[in-house]
Amino acid sequence: MRSFLKEEISNRQRIKIFFFALFIFSFFPSFAQKHKEKEKKTTLFDEIELLKKDDDFKHVTWGICVVKTDNDSTIAEYNSEVSMIPASTMKVITTAPALSLLGKDFRFKTLIQYTGNIDKTGTLHGNIYIKGGGDPTLGAYRFDKTTTVDYILKQWMDGIFQAGINKIDGAIIGDASIFEDELIAPNWLYADIGNYYGAGACGLDICENAFTVYFEPSKNEGDSAKIVRIDPDVPNMEVINKVTVSGPSKEGTGVYINGTPYSNLRIFEGKIPLNKKEEFEIYGSQPDPSLTCTYLFDKFLKSECVEISQKPTTIRLLKMKNQLVDTLKRKTIFTTNSPTLEEIVYQTNLRSLNVYAEHLLKMMGYIVNNEGGTYSGIKAVRNFWSSRGVDLSGFLMEDGSGLSPMNNVTPRHLTEMLRVFTKDATFTSFYNSLPIGGKTGSISNILKGSAADNNLRAKSGYMYGVRSFTGYVKNKKKEQLAFSIIINNYECKAAEIKKKFEKLMIKIAELD
Structure with missing residues (x-):
């Protein structure tokens, strides 16, 4: 009897389990469908539509343009x-x-020249000139x-x-006249120009026209x-x-140079x-790169026991003081060549x-329009494109750099420029200069593991x-695309915008 009851109860339990399972699985298709929809991958076009509705993009101006480089077809665009x-x-x-315009093998040249005559004792009765050739790499550590x-x-x-020559009855004079005296673009911001990234282009440079300030290890907050x-x-x-010392946290730290x-x-x-152990470094722009270069050479020669009768100066300073500029014919005794333009562009x-x-902008102005200035260079660039x-x-x-807030470009301009330049003889050099997604430069820490990584x-x-x-x-078809994405006037964190644009770039790489 007991075994019969046990069997009956067991059968009832089986029936209950069966109907319960049937009930659950009746809802499974819709659940599975919803889950599948949730997992569905978005496309580039989906992401563009999402950004149009994004709260962070409500008050911004932004745009995107994607084109094929082998023809003029547009793949995607918004505010292009x-x-x-x-x-x-x-x-x-x-x-x-x-x-x-200049050629990938172009090299800037800096000349060491002298005027006057050299007597039997090795004394130069004249001046040593450093004739600048607009070389931005003079004194750089990157090469x-x-x-x-x-x-x-x-x-x-x-060379001297x-x-x-072992004695100079004259001066070391810097000649930066290949470029205009105006070092920076006229509408750069005051907050930028004292810092290293606001250093301008001089005809005679040294150390990328910047200087490094070293602060001793800081011991106490508020010092x-x-x-x-x-x-x-x-x-x-x-x-x-x-400059003062903050607390242990790096939040709120930063030094600016005016x-x-x-x-x-x-x-x-x-x-x-x-930081009680390490020095802290900041970087500023030199006031007068040509004078710095001249001064450093004068100082170096004197450290090697070369006597120089007059103080180092520049052509610009001599003209400002209405002093007589040496007009005697110069003799070149040494030439310094820069790395190739291909290396510099990289x-x-x-x-x-x-x-x-x-x-580079001023040199294009000098070569194309015989005037080494910002607007002469801009004219050459505009005519080129x-x-x-x-x-x-x-x-x-x-x-030429993008530091001016007065620059205005459309996403279409950039993609069209990139597209037409694929036909240029120097395209490979230009292409290789651009940072690689997930690998180098400012995009080394994004796009990793995606279709855009190393692509x-x-x-x-x-x-x-x-x-x-x-x-x-x-x-995906290994077709080359050119793209441009720009946003202005956002208020959210820069990291958030970078993340959203990273997703767009990945979606571009995933296009069929």
Whole structure:
């Protein structure tokens, strides 16, 4: 009897379980469908539509343009004809024509020259000139040792010795006249120009026209930060140091340098983090790069026991003081060649070097229009792109680097420029200069593990309220696409915009 009851109860339980399972599975198809929809991958077009409705994009101006490079077909666009501030993506507009107009093997040249005569004792009765050739790499550490300060100064000294000169009855004079005296673009912001990234383009440069300030390890919160040294030794620079030490947290730290070209005053303001072991470094723009270069060479020669009767100066300073400029014929005794333009453009786009881009712009002005100035260079660049069939309506160029907030470019401008440049003989050099997604430059830490990783090549741009990306990527069919994305006037965190644009770039790479 007990076994019968147990069997009956067991059967009832089985029936209950069966109907319960039937009930659950009756809802499973709709549940599975919803789950599948949730997992459904979005496309580029979906992401564009989502951004149109994004609360962070409510009060911004933004646009995107994606084109095939083998024809003029547009894959995707939104506000592609709206002019916006491009920030550092302006550098692609400058570096591409520089390669084409000057040639990838072009080298800047700096000449060591002298005037007067050399007597039997080895005394030069005249002046030594450093004739600048607009080389932005003079004294730079980014290349091999041949561009470093000590190497260059020793080469120049050896050139003087080989000419039979061991004493100078005259001066070391810097000649930066290949470029205009105006170092920076007219509408750069005051807040930028005292800092290293606001260093302008001079006809005679040294150390990328910047200097490094080293603060000693900071011990106590609230202390005044003490300067250990400034490198290179900038002549006549007056420093007002208002920098203090913050707490252990790095939040709220940052040092800014105020100052203008040709003004010797530099004001350091801000806070450095508390650190009892390591020096803290900040970087500023030199007041007068030509004078710094001349001064450093004068100092180097004197350290090697070469007597020089007069103080180092420049052509610009002599003219300002109405002093007689030596008009005697100069003899060249040594030439310093820069790295190739291909190498310079690579560093310009990889490291987003404003000072290099501005030098390239002025050099194009000098070569094309016989005038080494910002607007002469802009004229050369505009003519280059318009001659390639790019419609420049709505295009406003105020510098070569993108630091000016007055630049205006549409996403269409950038993609069209990238598209037409694929036919240029120097395209490979330009393409290789662009940072690689997930690997190098400013996009090394994004796009990892995606279809854009080690595929997408792009220049990024960033300034307050501005974020941009422009470059090339191959789709699933291995077709090359050119793209540009720009946003202005956003208020959310820059990291949020970067994340949203990263998703767009991945979706471009995933296109069929």
